[in-house]
Amino acid sequence: MSQPATILVIDDEPQIRKFLRISLVSQGYSVLEAATGVEGLSLAALNKPDVLVLDLGLPDMDGQQVLCEFREWSNAPVLVLSVRASEAQKVQALDAGANDYVTKPFGIQEFLARIRALLRQAPAGETQPAAVELGPLTIDLAFRRVLLDGVEVALTRKEFAVLAQLARYPGRVITQQQLLKDIWGPTHIENSHYLRIVVGHVRQTLADDPTCPRFIATEPGVGYRLLGG
Template identity: 40%
Template sequence: MSTILLVEDEPQTREILSSYLQKDGYHVCEAKTGNEALELATAVKPACIILDLMLPDLGGEEVCREIRRHSRVPILMLTAKSGESDRVHGLEIGADDYLVKPFSPRELVARVRAVMRRAGDYLSLADEVQIGQLSVSMSEKRIRKQGVLLDVTPNEFRLLTTLIRHPGRTWSREELVTEVLGYDFDGYDRTIDTHVKNLRQKIEDDPKHPVYIKTVYGFGYRLESPELG
């Protein structure tokens, strides 16, 4: 039975979400504050964290940053902020998905399943994957090029590992939004282009003539490397 850490200060919301998660077969640990969440994240080692941004002590963003210093546990953020910039910021600091209030408890359970499935997909790969000059560590969530550690964001790491799982497959932008960013947002699929551009700047010798991530014009992207192993 997987353990979910539910961080929510509103008692009624916490009770409802906990009930739905338990019905879906999860063991739920509850935290009402950011400090309590950090303590439980270390002690319990949950399979997934549901993290409300508005907490009475530490903000959810600060909690997320602190957890990301030592853990890659999937984090699903809950917030009343619906702006595009808020979504981007939450994902960039390390969240795996972003759910805007109000939402249905059934949708939350589905999102939890999805982020845990994606995390499982990454773990199913060999711990160390070599692709050309790149070395990708699944356990460390790090990418090195010719032994030099690259400064990549969580989204850039998820983008590369998503492509690595299916080398040669062409992914549409919409598919990559779902796999990498973890949510659907009308008109937002082009944000993948920005992530690809930024990742190419870090992994390619010549970003304008990429070797690893190829553009399939009018559709999306694919990983192209016969050296993957």
């Protein structure tokens, strides 16, 4: 028999989690629960849920941020379940990668029907790994950490973002314009000096000699490539 689908519920209200757990288990699903965004992302990285049910009003971080971080490495369906009913909130969540949005209070039969609908939607393309290991270098996309020879190294948000983008496609060339657009925004695609500075800092942190690179190779006039893919 096939394994039951795993539903991860991230919500800080214990009564909501209990209600959803009882309802989902009664339908044969396996349920994981988290009360905070950090705990939820950790469970998601370790267990790869088939559907994520996400509240936006979490105590440690905004649910929109949880959604964005989850979407950096997973394309599993996300159902937002929130008291925030404004159109702007819904548009923001859907634009950030949510597949559906249900406002509280909600009917459990409708909720279960939406879960079934999401499970029927097979994710398009491959799910990105939660972490990429290339020899001595580990890039943990889920927890935003970089380890070199098992020791964590410190990178700024922009430095990690560039390295993470390369890590999602190891061995492939990512153009300068694509990196600038993805990380700085479409209005900065001509600001290649931003990218050169950040890549230089990353190389320095990783002790990566650009003339004989172990990790990041420059493709002159084109972009960069993470070696090892």
